[in-house]
Amino acid sequence: MTMLEWVLQLALLLMLGAAIPFALRLERALREIRADRSALEGSAQGLSEAARMAEAAMVRLRASAELAGRQVAERTATAEPLRDDLRYLVERAEALADRLEGLVRAGRPIANETPRPAEPVPLQSQAERDLLRAITLGARAAR
Incomplete structure (x- = not known):
């Protein structure tokens, strides 16, 4: 062999x-990459499982929201006629209260002049009679 060789x-x-x-x-470095790769694959499987669970929860939540919406709509539909009935009763009660107030004002000067027993005012309906009875019982209880 030569020197060059x-x-x-x-x-x-x-x-x-x-x-x-x-x-x-x-x-x-390649060994670490392989280890990280298996951990990454495990994480990816965990992530896909979490995504599936989130989708299932979203479906259940949507179904619950739809059910609650239907229940609210049903209750609202049931409550509307009651609201109308209550509005009608309040309007009648206000009219009766105004009428009763007018009768009381008209009766005060008479009561101051001559003390005599009050004559029953002829009432038109059972509601008016009940209202007058409730007012007189309330006035007696207040004394």
Whole structure:
């Protein structure tokens, strides 16, 4: 072997020696990547399972919201006639209260002049009679 061959082989040997630490570092990095890859795959499976569970929960939530909406609509439909009835009763009660107030005002000057028992005012309906009875019982209880 000639000197040139020896020099070339020595240079090749030095380069191979210098490449060994790089190869070891590369092998360790590849091992870590493989470990991270399995962890990533596990995370991806967990993420897909969480997405499926979230979709199922969203479907259940949507069904619950629709059911609640239907129940509210039914109750609202039931309450509207009651509201109308109450509005009618309040209007009648206000009219009766105004009428009763007028009768009381008209009766005060008479009561101040001559004390005598009050004559029952002829009432038109059972509601008016009940209202007058409730007012007189309330006035007696207040004394």
